[in-house]
Amino acid sequence: MTQPYLDYAATTPVDPRVSALMASLEGPDGVFANPSSAHPAGQAAAARVEAAEAQVCETLGDAAFRTVWTSGATEADNLAILGMSRALAKRGEPRRRILVTATEHSAVLAAAQAAREYGMQVETLPVAADGRLAPETLVAALDTDVALVSLALVNNETGVVQDIPTLAGPIHEVGARLHLDAAQALGRLADTSAYGYADLVSLSAHKCCGPKGIGALCYRPDVRLSPLLHGGGQQAGLRSGTLPVPLIAGMGEALRLVDDxxxxxxxxxxxxxxxxxxxxxxxxxxxxxxxxxxxxxxxxxxxxxxxxxxxxxxxxxxxxxxxxxxxxxxxxxxxxxxxxxxxxxxxxxxxxxxxxxxxxxxxxxxxxxxxxxxxxxxxxxxxxxxxxxxxxxxxxxxxxxxxxx
Incomplete structure (x- = not known):
């Protein structure tokens, strides 16, 4: 008898329906071509990627998001925080502060600290005993020099849900951007309205019964980011490299099948x-x-x-x-x-x-x-x-x- 598995917050098993779809795409008779190629096989692969992008927007309930495929939520968090910091530095923008809470995922905390290399100042906000960020704590820290506030919609260790509709108003009033780490949130919450308040959202497939090695950063069209990876200029120049079509399709299918x-x-x-x-x-x-x-x-x-x-x-x-x-x-x-x-x-x-x-x-x-x-x-x-x-x-x-x- 196998031991009970109660570590879904670390990673989840792949749904058999997702595995079956990915297997059908990976062989010589599948859809495996480079989606940047102009030939029919490449265009078939590109269509799969576009379908997955549409599924991301449907899951978030907002068609205005653009998608950058990443290796997971850690890379998506880094692209959101460091990509914005580098873009601000290049433009000489006066907004130089990043706000995070002390309970954020290590990917967010470490990326925020790394942003100091681009002249950003990082302020870590305390949370209440129940793990939530009090609106008055946030408001006291906000000013017109804040560029980005990064929050986990669902905390990866406690499952605590932040009240994003309440917190988002003051953030946007001072002209700051809101980044949500939503890796633990997909399919878990009945109310998905929080995504509509966000400027950037980090996602990961392996937290919702999808494959490891694939995630996404969703961002508003007016958000300016600088790439962390350089090469062939794929994904509007924000993340170079050949797209892994079976993984992307697997993530799209996992999102289609998120918990009801x-x-x-x-x-x-x-x-x-x-x-x-x-x-x-x-x-x-x-x-x-x-x-x-x-x-x-x-x-x-x-x-x-x-x-x-x-x-x-x-x-x-x-x-x-x-x-x-x-x-x-x-x-x-x-x-x-x-x-x-x-x-x-x-x-x-x-x-x-x-x-x-x-x-x-x-x-x-x-x-x-x-x-x-x-x-x-x-x-x-x-x-x-x-x-x-x-x-x-x-x-x-x-x-x-x-x-x-």
Whole structure:
């Protein structure tokens, strides 16, 4: 019996329908030609690319977006932030500030820091204990020198959803651009209106049951970007290189098949099933407010050492922080939400998806319950909490209210 896979936020299995389409395109009888070629085979490939571009716009609900195909969301984030920074520097624009939150994906945080090479100033905004950016915090940082605000629509570690319709107004009032990292959002949210407020959107296929190695940066026609890659001038000069038609078609198909309302409801039900099991375990902290995507649940286990927890769950496919970062230690996302290091380190990200079953959830929760119960049985701190000498808050020196499973 295979182990339950609860790490969909790191990557997802490819939907068999996507695999079948890609396989049909890759062989000698498929659509494999260079889409930049003028011959019929090349034009057939170009038509596939155009169809995928149309599917991107349909998924975002906005036909005005233009698309640059990338290797994934990391490259798309870099092209959005560094491409805009280089373009501003070339034009000598006075806007020199970039705003990000402390809970952004490492691709956004690292790209923003790299933008300093082009004279940009980076300001990292704090978030509330629930992981959301407060509108008043954003407004206090905004001014006419802000060029770009980069936000994750759905946080990759906690599933917290930012209130983009509320935040976008002040951003655009000062003439700044809004970049959304939407890698974790595709198919996860019933309300897709956030995309309509964005100037740039980063996407990744492998987060929504598509292939790895393909993503996209969607941008408004009036956004000016400088390329990071140079060569033959493909994709309007923004990203040179021969387009991987089967991957692009696979991403288009994955977007066509993104989770519908019924599947989202099923995933919310599975998330509730996990929370009930954790509630029965007792003393489990939920990281992030109620407004979260259906596929991610991030929890901390008071009274447990983080390193011991990771060792005890080493055979279970769950996440500890972000799989996109090789750093070991407390999650920067949870630390930014005010979690003490010891509690942040004793945290697990449980993420599910289209192919997750109730049986997988139950087996995974049984494994977690066993591991945490075993570790707590030898924990002096948990004994003190259980005997009333400490509360979870006093044990970790935490003053903000914690949500319990």
């Amino acid at each position: 309302a019924a599947e989202r409801c099923r995933q919310y039900a599975l998330q509730r099933r996990m929370r009930q099991a954790l509630h029965d375990l007792g003393g489990v902290v939920v990281n992030g407010g109620d407004d979260r995507a259906p596929h991610i649940l991030n929890v901390s286990f008071p009274g447990v050492h983080g390193g011991a927890l990771r060792a005890a769950l080493s055979d279970l496919s769950v996440g500890f922080g972000s799989a996109c970062s090789r750093r070991d230690g407390p999650s920067h996302v949870l630390r930014a939400m005010g979690r003490p290091d010891a509690l942040a380190y004793a945290s697990v990200r449980l993420s599910l998806g289209r192919f997750t079953t109730e049986e997988e959830i139950d087996r995974a929760m049984a494994a977690v319950t066993h591991a945490v119960g075993m570790l707590r049985s030898i924990s002096p701190l948990w004994r003190d909490i259980g005997e009333g000498r400490h509360t979870v808050h006093s044990a970790y020196g935490f003053t903000t209210a914690l949500e319990m499973a």
